[in-house]
Amino acid sequence: MNMHLKTGPAEELASKGAAAKQAAAELALLETEQKNSALLAIADQLGKRKADIIEANRFDIQAGRAAGMSESLLDRLRLDEGRIRDMASALRELTMLEDPVGKTVDSWDRPNGLELSSVRVPLGVVGIIYEARPNVTVDAAALCLKTGNAVLLRGSSSAIRSNIMLVSIIQEAISGQGIPAASVQLIEDTSRETAARLFKMNDVLDVLIPRGSSALIRAVAEQSTVPVIETGAGNCHVYIDDSADKDMAIRIAVNAKTQRPSVCNAAETILVHADWPHGACLIAALQEKGVLIRGDERICGLAGGTLPASDEDWAAEFLGPEAAMKTVESTEEAIRHINRYGTRHSESIVTSSPDEAEKFLAGVDAAAVYHNASTRFTDGFEFGFGAELGISTQKLHARGPMGLSALTSVKTVIRGNGQCKQ
Amino acid sequence: MNMHLKTGPAEELASKGAAAKQAAAELALLETEQKNSALLAIADQLGKRKADIIEANRFDIQAGRAAGMSESLLDRLRLDEGRIRDMASALRELTMLEDPVGKTVDSWDRPNGLELSSVRVPLGVVGIIYEARPNVTVDAAALCLKTGNAVLLRGSSSAIRSNIMLVSIIQEAISGQGIPAASVQLIEDTSRETAARLFKMNDVLDVLIPRGSSALIRAVAEQSTVPVIETGAGNCHVYIDDSADKDMAIRIAVNAKTQRPSVCNAAETILVHADWPHGACLIAALQEKGVLIRGDERICGLAGGTLPASDEDWAAEFLGPEAAMKTVESTEEAIRHINRYGTRHSESIVTSSPDEAEKFLAGVDAAAVYHNASTRFTDGFEFGFGAELGISTQKLHARGPMGLSALTSVKTVIRGNGQCKQ
Numbered sequence: 001m002n003m004h005l006k007t008g009p010a011e012e013l014a015s016k017g018a019a020a021k022q023a024a025a026e027l028a029l030l031e032t033e034q035k036n037s038a039l040l041a042i043a044d045q046l047g048k049r050k051a052d053i054i055e056a057n058r059f060d061i062q063a064g065r066a067a068g069m070s071e072s073l074l075d076r077l078r079l080d081e082g083r084i085r086d087m088a089s090a091l092r093e094l095t096m097l098e099d100p101v102g103k104t105v106d107s108w109d110r111p112n113g114l115e116l117s118s119v120r121v122p123l124g125v126v127g128i129i130y131e132a133r134p135n136v137t138v139d140a141a142a143l144c145l146k147t148g149n150a151v152l153l154r155g156s157s158s159a160i161r162s163n164i165m166l167v168s169i170i171q172e173a174i175s176g177q178g179i180p181a182a183s184v185q186l187i188e189d190t191s192r193e194t195a196a197r198l199f200k201m202n203d204v205l206d207v208l209i210p211r212g213s214s215a216l217i218r219a220v221a222e223q224s225t226v227p228v229i230e231t232g233a234g235n236c237h238v239y240i241d242d243s244a245d246k247d248m249a250i251r252i253a254v255n256a257k258t259q260r261p262s263v264c265n266a267a268e269t270i271l272v273h274a275d276w277p278h279g280a281c282l283i284a285a286l287q288e289k290g291v292l293i294r295g296d297e298r299i300c301g302l303a304g305g306t307l308p309a310s311d312e313d314w315a316a317e318f319l320g321p322e323a324a325m326k327t328v329e330s331t332e333e334a335i336r337h338i339n340r341y342g343t344r345h346s347e348s349i350v351t352s353s354p355d356e357a358e359k360f361l362a363g364v365d366a367a368a369v370y371h372n373a374s375t376r377f378t379d380g381f382e383f384g385f386g387a388e389l390g391i392s393t394q395k396l397h398a399r400g401p402m403g404l405s406a407l408t409s410v411k412t413v414i415r416g417n418g419q420c421k422q
Numbered sequence: 423m424n425m426h427l428k429t430g431p432a433e434e435l436a437s438k439g440a441a442a443k444q445a446a447a448e449l450a451l452l453e454t455e456q457k458n459s460a461l462l463a464i465a466d467q468l469g470k471r472k473a474d475i476i477e478a479n480r481f482d483i484q485a486g487r488a489a490g491m492s493e494s495l496l497d498r499l500r501l502d503e504g505r506i507r508d509m510a511s512a513l514r515e516l517t518m519l520e521d522p523v524g525k526t527v528d529s530w531d532r533p534n535g536l537e538l539s540s541v542r543v544p545l546g547v548v549g550i551i552y553e554a555r556p557n558v559t560v561d562a563a564a565l566c567l568k569t570g571n572a573v574l575l576r577g578s579s580s581a582i583r584s585n586i587m588l589v590s591i592i593q594e595a596i597s598g599q600g601i602p603a604a605s606v607q608l609i610e611d612t613s614r615e616t617a618a619r620l621f622k623m624n625d626v627l628d629v630l631i632p633r634g635s636s637a638l639i640r641a642v643a644e645q646s647t648v649p650v651i652e653t654g655a656g657n658c659h660v661y662i663d664d665s666a667d668k669d670m671a672i673r674i675a676v677n678a679k680t681q682r683p684s685v686c687n688a689a690e691t692i693l694v695h696a697d698w699p700h701g702a703c704l705i706a707a708l709q710e711k712g713v714l715i716r717g718d719e720r721i722c723g724l725a726g727g728t729l730p731a732s733d734e735d736w737a738a739e740f741l742g743p744e745a746a747m748k749t750v751e752s753t754e755e756a757i758r759h760i761n762r763y764g765t766r767h768s769e770s771i772v773t774s775s776p777d778e779a780e781k782f783l784a785g786v787d788a789a790a791v792y793h794n795a796s797t798r799f800t801d802g803f804e805f806g807f808g809a810e811l812g813i814s815t816q817k818l819h820a821r822g823p824m825g826l827s828a829l830t831s832v833k834t835v836i837r838g839n840g841q842c843k844q
Contacts, residue, residue: 025761025785025787028784028785028787029784029785108806110804110805110806114795114799116805121787123817123818124787124817200644202643202644206816206817206818207817207818221624221647222622222624222647223647224647225643225644225645225646225647227649227650227816227818228649229818245840248840251840251842252840252842255842255843256842259842259843260843339447357837361835362450362451363447363450363451365447365450365543365546365833366833367833367834368833368834368836369833369834369835369836370836370837370838371835371836371837371838372837372838372839372840372841373536373836373837373838373839373840373841373842374841374842374843376842376843377536377836377841377843378834382532382843383532383538383834384530384532394628394649395545395546395628395629395831396545396628396629396649396651396818396819396831397818397819399831399832399833399834400832400833400834409817409818409821410821410822411787411788411789411790411791411821411822412789412790412791412800412805412821412822413783413791413793414790414791414792414793414795414799415779415792415793415794415795416792416793416794416795417794417795418667418670418673418674418794418795419794419795419796419799420673420674420677420678420681420795420796420798421677421681421682421796421798421799421804
């Protein structure tokens with residue numbers, strides 16, 4: 001447990017970083033079958049070692065309880081037989097997905113006879129920094145392995161015993177398949193100092209991916225000089241245009257707000273065109289689902305039980321049974337409001353006018369823009385990717401739900417017969 | 423000239439940043455024809471205002487000379503009629519290139535009837551930080567405009583008068599075409615403090631691109647929390663396998679090393695298989711071109727006039743008439759050497775064995791890997807992109823020569839008929 005006390009944090013990072021780079025060079029050359037065999041071996045090993053995992057996890061749970069951790073956090077930390085079985089089946093499902101590595105993305109010839117092709121390759125060494133949930137340890141390791149990347153995992157101190165156990169099981173399983181153990185490593189020092197060093201490890205890490213709360217993601221994005229894939233916050237909107245079908249609009253707005261309010265693709269603000277005549281029905285439908293409405297003057301005039309919205313409400317990610325509602329005079333005004341207050345995640349227009357729809361789809365700056373559908377579909381599984389690393393709200397490299405190919409880069413392969421530059 | 427003294431640096435960045443964001447929203451909706459008309463208007467205006475440009479540039483040149491700037495730097499700073507004409511024709515050529523914005527990259531349907539498409543969109547606001555050459559001002563502004571991005575330019579203090587004049591001409595030209603002047607803005611405060619603020623302007627900038635020396639690029643990559651596209655250093659290799667054709671190998675190695683030694687895709691180290699029998703001829707051919715060879719013991723034993731190589735030589739980017747030469751026993755050893763000392767830019771194998779070629783192309787981790795061709799082809803024009811933003815040596819977002827699409831992202835457009843999440 002105290003392995004990180006044997007060496008300083010700088011030494012741990014340096015030696016694991018060097019080992020990861022070496023492993024990455026080997027991983028890049030693996031065939032898909034070898035990677036899939038390793039994933040299956042991990043799945044088997046998790047099943048065989050479930051008692052050890054639960055035992056290690058019990059120490060974390062006890063320490064968490066002693067430290068006064070809330071029941072909901074303790075629940076996220078807990079590993080039981082069911083959760084271990086779920087992790088194992090996710091690993092088996094991952095073997096069914098297409099391996100992006102080695103795919104030719106594009107190929108073309110030049111007049112001088114050079115033949116070029118752009119081929120998908122792993123990123124190299126991926127850093128993942130995450131919070132209490134130990135299942136992320138297995139999930140992140142598996143996604144990296146499938147895409148031929150070495151991974152440095154940095155979980156939270158509250159899950160350290162579970163994570164050490166899980167990583168040792170993963171290393172044992174992949175070593176048995178001839179894959180270097182250093183392909184998956186845990187940074188055991190969970191101090192802030194080590195995290196800060198990890199943020200600057202540009203010579204080792206090709207990318208750093210934070211998974212967890214928006215506070216964690218913001219901290220990584222603000223402090224890291226390693227390229228970051230930012231996932232995160234969703235202040236999503238549903239805009240109901242004057243021509244919107246009454247039932248469809250109410251169904252979509254209620255679904256986007258209430259089907260699972262705690263997630264990033266849930267709607268937070270409903271924008272309603274001043275001429276759409278069913279505002280009162282919409283408010284009633286939302287209130288029936290227990291949603292507290294914070295509206296502008298017109299909205300509050302439509303129904304009781306509403307509160308006046310403040311400027312902060314337009315920017316709020318409620319993540320619970322509250323919604324902001326605002327009246328707009330046009331699609332243009334809706335677009336301006338969304339581009340000002342939104343987080344560029346998922347935005348939807350409900351309208352029967354194709355012109356208004358196209359205006360909205362083009363004018364709103366977001367990863368996913370919807371016409372006549374709920375924002376709740378923004379996710380790797382709903383998009384059909386079969387896996388999800390997170391939902392990127394940045395614009396470089398990957399935007400929106402990220403499938404396996406977000407963990408790859410490309411290399412240009414050029415075949416010649418002696419060409420020299422004139 | 424002293425506009426930046428009227429307001430503090432923080433105010434200049436904040437107000438120009440806000441204006442850039444607003445301009446970006448308008449730019450994203452422009453048709454290709456409008457953007458091309460604006461590029462042509464800039465080209466025309468540069469021609470009409472050439473006397474003003476040369477006059478402003480003369481102040482910079484005089485100040486540079488007074489400050490003891492070297493003749494080569496003064497030359498890079500200088501704008502004359504010929505260079506202004508070149509800038510104008512580059513703008514006209516850019517109008518001939520395909521506009522990546524609006525292109526559908528992929529489209530697919532889901533079983534629930536949702537229709538998805540992935541569409542290219544501008545990045546938003548691009549920051550460009552660069553050194554003395556004022557032609558970068560026009561080039562960067564044009565590439566951003568073509569791709570619908572607003573740009574904040576931060577050039578060097580030595581070119582400030584030229585840059586102010588060029589940006590005012592660009593703004594005048596695009597305003598005349600109905601495009602917001604704030605689409606192209608110059609940060610006039612050239613202090614380090616302002617640069618440091620620019621590096622952290624995550625709320626405004628979608629990407630920051632350094633163009634210039636490797637010291638500049640390293641500084642930006644190390645200090646910036648805004649996503650960076652890193653371009654840069656090239657320690658490129660040519661590996662001559664034992665089966666390599668004598669004439670082809672010598673021709674490629676000499677071309678890669680000597681055709682233009684000062685650029686990033688020129689070769690720095692030649693690796694030679696121990697069993698390739700023409701090492702002495704190769705050394706003679708390089709020496710004939712004035713190249714000083716720093717070799718291992720075997721290489722130095724093959725010819726006079728060579729120097730023993732140190733470990734630093736394997737990592738050196740000579741950028742001049744010097745080359746390191748090393749003997750290896752196998753393609754595997756060549757790959758290991760390159761992956762250890764290379765900068766992941768451009769790497770070439772000369773061999774008549776398809777097996778050794780494939781091993782090398784797969785095993786070397788670089789943006790561009792060549793079989794039987796010179797490394798000097800790694801560039802946006804030679805790759806057929808028609809434009810080049812630089813050569814990315816990072817793996818996220820863009821790798822290798824960057825064409826216009828490197829300045830774009832994607833958005834997923836989802837069309838439904840009332841779909842809600844179950």
